[in-house]
Amino acid sequence: MIGASLSRWSMAYFAAALIALFAAEIMMTAGFGFPGATVAAPETLILVHVVAIGWLSLLMCGALLQFVPVLVVQPLYSDTLALPALVLLVSGLAALVLGFLQLGGYIGTSFPFLAAASVLLGCGFALIIWNLGRTLAAAPKLPLPARFVTVGLVCVAATVTLGIIFALVLGGTVNATSLLVLTGIGRPIHATAGLGGWLTFTAMGVSYRLLAMFMLAPDLERPTTRAALLIGTIALAVAIAGGVIAALTHGNPAIALLAAFIGGVLALALYGADVRHLYRARKRKNIELNSRMTAFAFASLAASVVLIAVLLGLGQLEEHIGAVVFLVAFGWLSGLGLAQLYKIVAFLTWLECYGPILGKAPTPRVQDLVVEPRAVKWFRLYLLAVWAGEIVLLAGLPLLFRVATAAMFVATIGIAGEILRTRRLHNVAAASRLPAGAQLPRLLISSHA
Amino acid sequence: MTSAFLELDVRPTLRNGGEPFQEIMQAIASLVPGQGLKLYATFKPVPLFSVLKSKGFSNEARELDNGDWEVLFLPTEGAAHTAPAAAPAADSAAWPAPMQELDNRDLDPPEPMVRTLAATEAMQQGEVLCALLCREPVFLLPELAKRGHAWRGAFEPDGTTYKILIRIGAADREAA
Numbered sequence: 001m002i003g004a005s006l007s008r009w010s011m012a013y014f015a016a017a018l019i020a021l022f023a024a025e026i027m028m029t030a031g032f033g034f035p036g037a038t039v040a041a042p043e044t045l046i047l048v049h050v051v052a053i054g055w056l057s058l059l060m061c062g063a064l065l066q067f068v069p070v071l072v073v074q075p076l077y078s079d080t081l082a083l084p085a086l087v088l089l090v091s092g093l094a095a096l097v098l099g100f101l102q103l104g105g106y107i108g109t110s111f112p113f114l115a116a117a118s119v120l121l122g123c124g125f126a127l128i129i130w131n132l133g134r135t136l137a138a139a140p141k142l143p144l145p146a147r148f149v150t151v152g153l154v155c156v157a158a159t160v161t162l163g164i165i166f167a168l169v170l171g172g173t174v175n176a177t178s179l180l181v182l183t184g185i186g187r188p189i190h191a192t193a194g195l196g197g198w199l200t201f202t203a204m205g206v207s208y209r210l211l212a213m214f215m216l217a218p219d220l221e222r223p224t225t226r227a228a229l230l231i232g233t234i235a236l237a238v239a240i241a242g243g244v245i246a247a248l249t250h251g252n253p254a255i256a257l258l259a260a261f262i263g264g265v266l267a268l269a270l271y272g273a274d275v276r277h278l279y280r281a282r283k284r285k286n287i288e289l290n291s292r293m294t295a296f297a298f299a300s301l302a303a304s305v306v307l308i309a310v311l312l313g314l315g316q317l318e319e320h321i322g323a324v325v326f327l328v329a330f331g332w333l334s335g336l337g338l339a340q341l342y343k344i345v346a347f348l349t350w351l352e353c354y355g356p357i358l359g360k361a362p363t364p365r366v367q368d369l370v371v372e373p374r375a376v377k378w379f380r381l382y383l384l385a386v387w388a389g390e391i392v393l394l395a396g397l398p399l400l401f402r403v404a405t406a407a408m409f410v411a412t413i414g415i416a417g418e419i420l421r422t423r424r425l426h427n428v429a430a431a432s433r434l435p436a437g438a439q440l441p442r443l444l445i446s447s448h449a
Numbered sequence: 450m451t452s453a454f455l456e457l458d459v460r461p462t463l464r465n466g467g468e469p470f471q472e473i474m475q476a477i478a479s480l481v482p483g484q485g486l487k488l489y490a491t492f493k494p495v496p497l498f499s500v501l502k503s504k505g506f507s508n509e510a511r512e513l514d515n516g517d518w519e520v521l522f523l524p525t526e527g528a529a530h531t532a533p534a535a536a537p538a539a540d541s542a543a544w545p546a547p548m549q550e551l552d553n554r555d556l557d558p559p560e561p562m563v564r565t566l567a568a569t570e571a572m573q574q575g576e577v578l579c580a581l582l583c584r585e586p587v588f589l590l591p592e593l594a595k596r597g598h599a600w601r602g603a604f605e606p607d608g609t610t611y612k613i614l615i616r617i618g619a620a621d622r623e624a625a
Contacts, residue, residue, distance in 0.1 A: 004587045070587050355592055358563050359570035
């Protein structure tokens with residue numbers, strides 16, 4: 001065990017992820033895809049996958065390449081594999097978008113873009129799973145947060161497998177009846193595995209550790225944490241395995257998904273109790289912007305659960321599924337992602353630049369790399385825009401929704417600008433920016449030196 | 450020829466109200482590959498089991514007639530050489546007592562790392578620094594390695610304090 005070092009390519013993942021987020025926000029503002037088009041329309045599929053793969057998955061992969069080694073106190077299995085994985089994922093997403101454009105009749109060529117996307121994305125995610133899986137496997141004992149991540153990796157494998165089946169069916173590459181049926185009714189399983197299993201469950205695991213680290217709270221291994229892991233895992237297994245089996249045996253996957261939802265609510269309630277405990281047990285009284293903004297992301301997660309329950313009760317879930325996905329993706333996952341990214345980039349940049357000379361020369365503090373009063377305005381705008389967008393979406397006001405997403409776009413440009421200034425050390429006073437022996441980190445590649 | 454077990458009796462230390470953890474870890478560090486530790490204690494040292502398990506030792510605990518405990522720590526197969534990796538400094542010679550002690554447990558990260566490295570820079574070759582932390586210092590360890598320092602670290606039996614001993618400029622000597 002020699003601890004964890006800087007992940008070489010995580011900054012490149014983050015940059016690619018932010019570009020995808022901008023692209024998605026521009027699409028929504030331009031009225032491309034939902035709510036202007038139906039949920040199943042090719043335009044909406046493009047939008048959803050740019051958000052899910054381009055923004056959220058690349059962000060998550062970049063964060064995991066850095067923090068899985070921290071969780072298990074083992075070096076990353078391979079720094080080298082991270083780059084081809086990124087290239088495969090980005091080119092796979094491009095092929096997927098082209099494939100959907102083909103489905104929508106926007107492009108006339110007969111090149112099998114969806115099949116190409118299957119291969120590229122399948123290989124890209126496989127490399128990520130292999131790399132992180134080997135890192136986890138090297139640990140003598142997996143702490144609880146790492147177990148959440150392990151379940152998340154199994155879920156991304158399931159999500160990608162279903163996605164590949166759908167892409168091959170829609171692209172006309174395969175036409176087995178059972179797979180046609182699965183494609184017809186399996187989308188909620190694919191979405192649950194991706195948003196619930198891969199993105200939410202993994203984010204839960206990593207947040208346990210990051211919140212404890214950044215707020216000086218004790219690491220949790222409470223019975224509630226174990227119960228959240230166990231119940232959440234069972235719920236995901238019921239949703240994914242149960243859903244697929246139901247679909248293949250001419251049953252109704254909705255029953256499996258409903259059962260899983262009840263388990264999921266229980267797991268999230270336990271997680272909520274743990275997070276509350278973390279905030280209360282913290283030793284650091286004045287918490288930083290990332291931890292304050294993360295609290296709003298948790299509020300969005302809770303609101304998502306309530307919204308699903310209410311819509312289920314009213315029998316309107318299907319009608320408003322787009323609004324639910326919007327709140328989960330932009331209120332919860334993106335809210336958490338942007339808040340933590342703001343801190344992660346500052347911390348990693350500080351470590352890369354000043355770590356080698358700590359103690360040898362006076363160095364700035366991590367907080368000298370950021371200007372929170374300026375950044376907080378962008379975060380507030382972002383959160384207000386998301387919640388306003390959610391309300392007008394539920395109210396059926398598509399034009400106002402585009403105004404809200406335009407505000408989200410402006411806010412994320414602002415946040416990304418702050419992150420860029422942090423990475424370039426622009427916020428550090430010139431006199432203390434680069435003491436002797438320190439080097440300005442490169443924008444996209446972190447060095448070990 | 451070394452015997453299969455190194456014997457360590459920490460009962461006197463415990464009866465005097467002392468803390469035998471350091472003693473035990475030093476004994477563990479001095480084991481030759483394949484050798485086990487026979488430990489005598491006044492109670493069943495349960496917290497130690499997981500600490501030593503992570504270092505590659507299984508245990509067999511037995512209560513003695515007088516209520517004391519005898520525990521055999523056996524190196525699990527293949528772990529004999531990887532065990533000391535948690536603390537690359539696995540030399541048999543005892544380290545000198547720490548010249549300086551830092552309690553960094555209540556500091557905001559990354560302040561513990563900053564203070565620890567600042568202290569090492571002010572110390573002389575061969576001296577030992579002791580620092581208390583509130584978690585395993587994952588980002589500090591590679592920096593110590595780069596600077597050529599040796600270290601030994603583990604969680605205290607309370608499970609919440611991580612104690613690290615750093616010996617200045619000793620990495621080469623330890624490896625030899």
